[in-house]
Amino acid sequence: xxxxxxxxxxxxxxxxxxxxxxxxxxxxxxxxxxxxxxxxxxxxxxxxxxxxxxxxxxxxxxxxxxxxxxxxxxxxxxxxxxxxxxxxxxxxxxxxxxxxxxxxxxxxxxxxxxxxxxxxxxxxxxxxxxxxxxxxxxxxxxxxxxxxxxxxxxxxxxxxxxxxxxxxxxxxxxxxxxxxxxxxxxxxxxxxxxxxxxxxxxxxxxxxxxxxxxxxxxxxxxxxxxxxxxxxxxxxxxxxxxxxxxxxxxxxxxxxxxxxxxxxxxxxxxxxxxxxxxxxxxxxxxxxxxxxxxxxxxxxxxxxxxxxxxxxxxxxxxxxxxx
Ligand SMILES: [Zn+2]
Numbered sequence: 056x057x058x059x060x061x062x063x064x065x066x067x068x069x070x071x072x073x074x075x076x077x078x079x080x081x082x083x084x085x086x087x088x089x090x091x092x093x094x095x096x097x098x099x100x101x102x103x104x105x106x107x108x109x110x111x112x113x114x115x116x117x118x119x120x121x122x123x124x125x126x127x128x129x130x131x132x133x134x135x136x137x138x139x140x141x142x143x144x145x146x147x148x149x150x151x152x153x154x155x156x157x158x159x160x161x162x163x164x165x166x167x168x169x170x171x172x173x174x175x176x177x178x179x180x181x182x183x184x185x186x187x188x189x190x191x192x193x194x195x196x197x198x199x200x201x202x203x204x205x206x207x208x209x210x211x212x213x214x215x216x217x218x219x220x221x222x223x224x225x226x227x228x229x230x231x232x233x234x235x236x237x238x239x240x241x242x243x244x245x246x247x248x249x250x251x252x253x254x255x256x257x258x259x260x261x262x263x264x265x266x267x268x269x270x271x272x273x274x275x276x277x278x279x280x281x282x283x284x285x286x287x288x289x290x291x292x293x294x295x296x297x298x299x300x301x302x303x304x305x306x307x308x309x310x311x312x313x314x315x316x317x318x319x320x321x322x323x324x325x326x327x328x329x330x331x332x333x334x335x336x337x338x339x340x341x342x343x344x345x346x347x348x349x350x351x352x353x354x355x356x357x358x359x360x361x362x363x364x365x366x367x368x369x370x371x372x373x374x375x376x377x378x
Pocket of ligand 1: 087
């Protein structure tokens with residue numbers, strides 16, 4: 056037996072049961088009116104006969120609501136809606152993406168799942184959407200430390216040359232021992248960076264940055280801001296402070312966020328060679344998700360897949376154009 060031999064990876068009824076248990080912990084909820092009483096499971100319903108399947112295909116996970124008289128399944132209102140792919144294949148795809156550290160390309164999904172490349176591409180982006188965090192609470196409260204930094208990535212649409220001005224800018228906030236949050240921003244200017252830092256980092260947090268111009272005035276907002284002086288070849292230093300009996304050593308560095316970027320860049324270079332600018336935020340959501348739910352924080356592959364499934368709700372994607 057292995058992880059991959061679990062029934063919900065192969066059997067459609069088991070796949071529905073698995074997803075229902077996660078998305079409906081209190082039992083089925085009508086997608087149309089929100090009712091939870093008088094819900095009936097419809098058994099033995101089949102799709103209309105076709106040339107390919109003259110008997111029709113069994114419709115799994117079909118319910119009828121006694122309140123509004125409408126039918127629904129757990130796929131409605133999730134990333135699984137409007138996709139003809141069997142649910143057990145979705146679960147395979149989620150498992151693959153959640154258990155690979157650097158991500159998995161559409162090409163590999165296409166080969167492993169035996170779906171078309173186009174389907175694989177849609178799957179990947181929909182799962183990334185499920186991974187997008189909707190937790191907007193400030194980072195670094197209760198004396199935590201947050202590192203903020205920017206990196207340049209890929210090429211902006213319509214530009215040539217190798218200059219920094221032609222690249223996408225990514226801003227990432229990482230709480231030491233905690234989560235990461237990345238943003239695709241217009242430039243490394245105060246105008247672009249400060250509102251995000253102000254919004255997502257607790258005012259009482261230790262804030263570590265480099266000596267970039269846009270971080271100059273940040274002390275007004277964050278009294279515990281420290282900058283590491285990279286241009287003087289400094290990659291970290293220790294500062295000591297004493298508050299009565301309490302003695303604190305502070306590591307002034309941005310090494311944690313740089314570690315995040317090294318995973319991100321290896322993944323993007325190795326796995327996602329071509330990423331259109333307007334999809335970059337989805338890849339960032341994927342790398343943030345995996346980083347924020349990593350083994351060091353006690354999250355294993357199974358829990359990560361569970362969290363991605365939880366996020367599948369309310370995140371239907373409607374775009375059609377490929378990358
Ligand atoms: Zn209803």
